[in-house]
Amino acid sequence: MSDNQTKEPKIKGGSFIIDNVDVNRIVTPEDFTEEHRMIGETVRDFIDGEVIPKDEELEKLNYELTVELLQKAGELGLLGADVPEMFGGIGLDKVSSTIITEYFSKSSGFALSFGAHVGIGTLPIVYFGTAEQKHKYLPDLASGAKIAAYCLTEPTSGSDALAAKTTARLSEDGEHYILNGSKLYITNAGFADIFIVYAKVQGEHFTAFIVEKEMEGFTIGPEEKKMGIKSSSTRPLFFEDVKVPKENVLGEIGKGHRIAFNILNIGRYKLAAGTVGASKESIELSAKYANTRKQFETPISSFPLIRKKLAEMNIITFVMESMVYRTAGLLDEALADIDYNHPDAGAHSANAISDYAIECSINKVFSSEGLDFIADEGVQIHGGYGYIQEYKIERIYRDSRINRIFEGTNEINRLLIPGTLVKKALKGEIALLQKAQGLQGELLQMVPAQEYEGVLGQEEHILDIVKKIFLLTGGFAVQKLGTSLEKEQETLSNLADILIDVFALESTLLRTKKQLTRVSEEKVLNMVEMTKVYAYEALQRAEAAAKETLTSLESGDLLRMQLSVLKKLTKLSPVDKVALKRSIAARVVTNERYTV
Structure with missing residues (x-):
């Protein structure tokens, strides 16, 4: 990034709905440095050489082998990517740690053991x-x-995390907090040494x-028998008068x-990075x-309906990847100035991460549902073989289902996305309400455009229209509805879906436009065609969601x-999606892999 760019103000979280973004302000996979590519190769070699050959043993929940492989990953520096050098890590940028997370996905449940350790297990201490x-x-x-392991969920508190029943009281000598209660569904519980545990001090103060x-007094229950992610450990925890030194608050x-x-926010975007890798493998x-x-x-790859699926x-996957690395770039910029030795590092980290809560939730919802669709279609392409455990697609299908529940259910995240945006607007952080009010007169006078400039001129127009629909x-x-809007969950969900499509489309469009500045249109044709298809389908979804919401109100x-x-807004010449998808599919079939 140039000196001029570093002096530009940081992009505010959620501002994508009202502002246009310069293509040079986003990070894309085409921007990867040689170091980024080397990190990817290191992970690929480790997974292919060390983890995949032991896959069968890992699926049997061999704790010793899991820990051994995690330690080997540590020797390669892969556990310390997000840990500053001064504390024993290698302090890589967020793009690098995102690449690591994406590439680890090929290792199935082991990727979850890794992710829980380096992400939600370690980052609370880092930040x-x-x-x-x-x-x-x-x-x-x-x-x-x-x-490390992260311990938030309880038998009676999942999405409503602050309803936790686990308690902590200060000992009479003031040296310890005494913990009592339990936690549920804790990843890595079977072999973890360090646990980040949430409890209410005096039954009131969430800490x-x-x-x-x-x-002493800390015990671990039996393994849960899960649908998927079988090579990861998932067990309950119990606390009976556990004495935790006060310096461990x-x-x-x-x-x-x-x-x-804020750790959930990071977890959401990292979850999305993992789904990108699993989606590419499925393809x-x-x-x-x-x-x-x-x-x-005849090879079934020649049949149009199979090609349509591919x-x-x-x-x-292209859209997911575009969103994830754009978000990694935003977080890199937000966290770049944090001094992790400073006493206020936690407050500064919280402010930086929370600013992109909307983007993190968007990544989580879109990517978890995207992988579910991709894995399902992968099974369908495999036919009966896709239902047999010998074929990897069967495991990807089972493993993918948990992602819509992890890190806050998709339903909760859908409520958070517009809810957080409105809160930022009411605080004056985003001129959302002013923009919406100014739009009313403009829409009544608006004449639908008929001609568009540039390769993606119509798609730029569609992005503008989808923003206006929101x-x-x-x-x-x-x-x-005023303040009662928060009770209208169907309306919030529809608004979330439109916002998700705005961020997804803009990320895809900006990535493709950025690449068009570097190489000829012919070399970016697949990206252009994918952007065209996604833009048109995003417009159709936004129109349907808006119509349902307006009719309910x-x-x-x-x-x-x-x-x-709304009808005037969405008046557009139809796009031949059949031809575009056939063109895209032909390249995927020829390359036999994810193709940009």
């Missing part, structure tokens, strides 16, 4: 620990000498603690929610199978007027 806590725990976590496995008493929610498995499987003496799988629908919902003449404006 919110004291200098003493960081020096004590991070070197061992970065090397794999100690393994995070660093708990060590050896502490993480952050401030009563401020545990700041840690929990490769499916394309290769389709080329070798014959029916009616094209749609490829398009969604502002029209969201502005009307706020005006009509209004009736009579006012509704007819709103729907008339």
